[in-house]
Amino acid sequence: MKPILEARHINKFFRKPVLFHVLKDINFTINKGEFTSIMGKSGCGKSTLLYILSTMDTDYEGELSLNQQLITGAERKELSHIRNKYIGFVFQFHYLLPEFSVLENVILPAKKLGEKSAEEIISDGHDKLKILNIDHLAKKRASQISGGEKQRVAIARALINNPAIIMGDEPTGNLDSYNADNVFNIFRQLSDEENLSLLVVTHDEDFAKQTDRIITMGDGRIIS
């Protein structure tokens, strides 16, 4: 099995208002195609960990590898490139640009990466929208579609650069049960059929139970 994300001895301290050891010796590996959820009580450090794993926060101790490449210590510009190329994000809130079309929203990260022609990028955008069964919405403004559709657009956007891993922070937190199931099924399919790795922070036990593995955190540690 190929490791996609490896966290070794991750420790994190907040220094203000008082010194606080928020993450304590976190170690785990996510393999290719694995669908993993992270659970734990509010305040146990899940978002703080995801922020580090997603390369957004570089102020930690320990080592992080993505695609078997050490990324700890990489420079800001390099990290931004790594993030854009290898990691797709799906948040609780979709963060779509309301005045942009669905297709324009989806292809923005590919334009930023700048590795393909405009035609290829548009064609890729339609391909991702087809995977999510929403290609018929391509020309609509993001402000004109439903909440469930917006989250599917956000997933298409997360897929546009063919990332090695999708990271989600409560990606179903804002959805009703129908749309939450829909998002779960899309993730399951991406893991099973595209061999994509997924790492999702969730409070939803039913969601977590159906993933390949649950990492449970408590008080800044992995407890199971």
Ligand SMILES: Nc1ncnc2c1ncn2[C@@H]1O[C@H](COP(=O)(O)OP(=O)(O)OP(=O)(O)O)[C@@H](O)[C@H]1O
């Ligand atoms: N910038 C900061 N400075 C100091 N303490 C912080 C900071 N950000 C978060 N914390 C504290 O670190 C702990 C972990 O926060 P974090 O947001 O990672 O928890 P969480 O498990 O994601 O919680 P939730 O499930 O409620 O989103 C909490 O006690 C929080 O108050």
